[in-house]
Structure formats: structure tokens, C-alpha cells
Amino acid sequence: MAAREATVLLQSKIEAQKQTAHPEHRTLGHAATLSTSMLAGALAGAMAKTAIAPLDRTKINFQTSQIPYSWKAAVDFLIHSARTEGVLALWRGNSATMARIVPYAAIQFTAHEQWKRVLRVDTPASAKQHPIIHLVAGSLAGVTSQSATYPLDLARARMAVTNAQEYRTLTAVFVKVVSTEGFSTLYRGYPATVLGVIPYAGVSFFTYDTLKHTYLEHFGTPQSTIVNVAFGGAAGALAQSASYPLDIVRRRMQTARRRLDGSYPYSSITNTITYVYSTEGWRGFFKGLSMNWVKGPIAVGISFATYDAVKTALRDIALRFS
Known part of the structure; x- marks a missing residue:
């Protein structure tokens, strides 16, 4: 009987240690789980x-033009923008980025948790x-x-690719695009x-x-924030390399202006690929990739590390008051 009680007590201690060491093992209600995931993802x-x-604005500038890319050209663009438009110009378009990335990241991280659960790969x-x-x-997320x-x-x-006079606000972009080019x-x-x-x-x-x-598996304890940043950086570098050519294609199509005859210079994916290859060669599909290897891992590393840290903190708070 004593041995049995000792075994039960040991199992309870092990489970308690798991709960402390691995926040993902803690359970919250479905609504609370969604809320913490969405807020953590947004931040x-x-x-x-x-x-x-x-760096993002610089990359887009080269992606959407035929200007040859180099690190010197990228630095020159940053310096020229800061001198002619002010340092804050380097963050031009960031309001639109925030308007997009907050719901985007919130939905993406939350969708990933839910898709893993639906597909039964959440452990x-x-x-x-x-x-x-x-x-x-x-991918589904x-x-x-x-x-x-x-x-x-x-x-x-x-x-990101126009001056402040053309599109002063996010609303102005939508109004002008819809009125002149269609919904x-x-x-x-x-x-x-x-x-x-x-x-x-x-x-x-x-x-x-x-x-x-x-x-x-190897160390038995959750990784630190610094390790999370490193893991996120590695994930970002691989992901950027795998998808970069299509990033070039979408940026060209997004920023193309309608001609007087109503047509677009990049009318389809195939047309864009053909045009980029014929005018810039295969290197045109990788313009700015070296910058992405810098900014991509930084962004993804910060994103994943922040998400895990905030989600854990929010779950601890929610569990404390539940």
C-alpha cells in the first residue's frame, strides 16, 4: 500500500514538473486558447x-524595378531615402504593414494551432x-x-515603392486603386x-x-528565448530561399501600373516569369535574396520567439485566474 502511494505521489510530481517545464502541456478552454494565440501572434x-x-522597403524597391541589386546599391537607397525624405521615410508603408501584419500574424499563428489540431499533429x-x-x-495556416x-x-x-504625395494614407491607396483600376x-x-x-x-x-x-528531446527542458530566436532564424532562412522567386513575381504584379490601353505589364504569373527571365535572366528571380537572408531570419526569429514568450505568459496569467 505504501509502495502504491509512493508511486502515485511520484507520478503526480512528474506531471507537475511537466506542467511547469512545458507550458504547451497546460490546458485552457478553447476560447481562451484562441484568444492567447491571436494576441501573441499579433504582437x-x-x-x-x-x-x-x-530593409523590407529596400528589398521591395529592387524587387519591383530592373535596377541591378547589390549591397552597395541597397545601402545607397537607404541613405538617399533618409537624406531626401527623412529618416522616418525608411518606415514608409509601415502603417500599412501594421494594419496587415497584426491580423495576418494573429490569424496565421492561431490557424497553425488549429490546423495542427484538426490534422492531429499537435503533439x-x-x-x-x-x-x-x-x-x-x-502551409494551410x-x-x-x-x-x-x-x-x-x-x-x-x-x-513602399511610391512617394508620400501619391499615397498619403492606407485609405488613400484603397480609394485610388479601386477608383482608377477597379476592385x-x-x-x-x-x-x-x-x-x-x-x-x-x-x-x-x-x-x-x-x-x-x-x-x-536532447536537453529535456524548454529552450531559452535566444535559442528560439536562433531556431526561428534558421526556419526563416530556409523558408525565404524556398519561396523567393514567387515573391518576386507577386511584387511585380502588385505594383504594376495599368497602361493607357487598360492592360498591365505583368498580366499573369506566366507572363511575369517570362518577362523577368527575358529582361534580367534567372538572377532576376533572386534580386534582394541576400538581404532576405539577413532580414528574413531576424524577422522570423523575433516573431517565433515573441509568440512563444507571449503565449506562455498569457497562458500562465489565464491559468492563474481560472
Whole structure:
């Protein structure tokens, strides 16, 4: 009897240690889980995008033009923009980015949690047993969030490549685009975006979760914030490389201006690919990728680390008052 009680007590202690060591093992109600995931995702996206906004604007400038890319040219663009328009110009379009990234990141992280649950890969063991399904969960999360916020992404791209006089506010972008080019223009480049987000989100979430689970198996304790940033950076670098050519295509389609005859220079994915290749060669599909290897890992690292830290803190608070 004493041995039995000792065994029960030991099991209780082990379970308590698990609850303390692994916040993801704690349980919250469905509504509370969604709320914490959405808030954590929103904050993660906002912090990550604000941190790399100047680099993002620089990348978009080269993606949408035929100007040859180099690090010197990128630095010159940053200096010229700061001198002629002011330092804050480096964050031009960031208001549109925030308007998009807050709901985008909130939806993406929450959708990822829900897709993993629906596909039954929401535990380390199940994810390891079904890696392809785990990859699909990340891709579906990306498609879900991108579909819900795409017009905001187009508006951000337009603001990033124009001067302040043309589009002063996010609202001005929507009003002008719809009135002069039609409502459907708000979804130009959407197919290329979805095709690109499938490998990007899939590889990103899959790599980060795999590294986390592997670390936990080897060391037995949750990783620190610094390690989370490193894992997120690795995930971001792989994801950016896998999807970058389609990122070029979508940016060209998003920022293309309608000609006088009503046509567009980039009328379809195939047309855009053909044009970029014929005028710039295969290198045209990778313009700015080296900058993405810097800003991408930083953004993804900050995003994943912030999400995990905020989600854990919010769950602890919710459990304390539940």
C-alpha cells in the first residue's frame, strides 16, 4: 500500500514538473486558447515587421524595378531615402504593414494551432510520426492568413515603392486603386502569393517546430528565448530561399501600373516569369535574396520567439485566474 502511494505521489510530481517545464502541456478552454494565440501572434508580427521595415522597403524597391541589386546599391537607397525624405521615410508603408501584419500574424499563428489540431499533429510525437502532414498544417495556416489579409499586403507594397504625395494614407491607396483600376486590382498577384506562401509557411513552421522538439528531446527542458530566436532564424532562412522567386513575381504584379490601353505589364504569373527571365535572366528571380537572408531570419526569429514568450505568459496569467 505504501509502495502504491509512493508511486502515485511520484507520478503526480512528474506531471507537475511537466506542467511547469512545458507550458504547451497546460490546458485552457478553447476560447481562451484562441484568444492567447491571436494576441501573441499579433504582437509577434508587429515587433518583427517593425524591426526590419527599412530593409523590407529596400528589398521591395529592387524587387519591383530592373535596377541591378547589390549591397552597395541597397545601402545607397537607404541613405538617399533618409537624406531626401527623412529618416522616418525608411518606415514608409509601415502603417500599412501594421494594419496587415497584426491580423495576418494573429490569424496565421492561431490557424497553425488549429490546423495542427484538426490534422492531429499537435503533439511532438504525432508531428514526428507524420512530418508531411505537419508541413501541410503550416502551409494551410499561411494560405488562411494570406487569403484573409491580401488587399492590405498589396496596399503596403504600393506605399513602399511610391512617394508620400501619391499615397498619403492606407485609405488613400484603397480609394485610388479601386477608383482608377477597379476592385479586382486589390487581388492582383494573389495566385502567385498563395503559391509562394505554401512552401514559405510550411517550411517555416515545420523547421521551427522540428528544431524545438529535437532540442527538447536532447536537453529535456524548454529552450531559452535566444535559442528560439536562433531556431526561428534558421526556419526563416530556409523558408525565404524556398519561396523567393514567387515573391518576386507577386511584387511585380502588385505594383504594376495599368497602361493607357487598360492592360498591365505583368498580366499573369506566366507572363511575369517570362518577362523577368527575358529582361534580367534567372538572377532576376533572386534580386534582394541576400538581404532576405539577413532580414528574413531576424524577422522570423523575433516573431517565433515573441509568440512563444507571449503565449506562455498569457497562458500562465489565464491559468492563474481560472
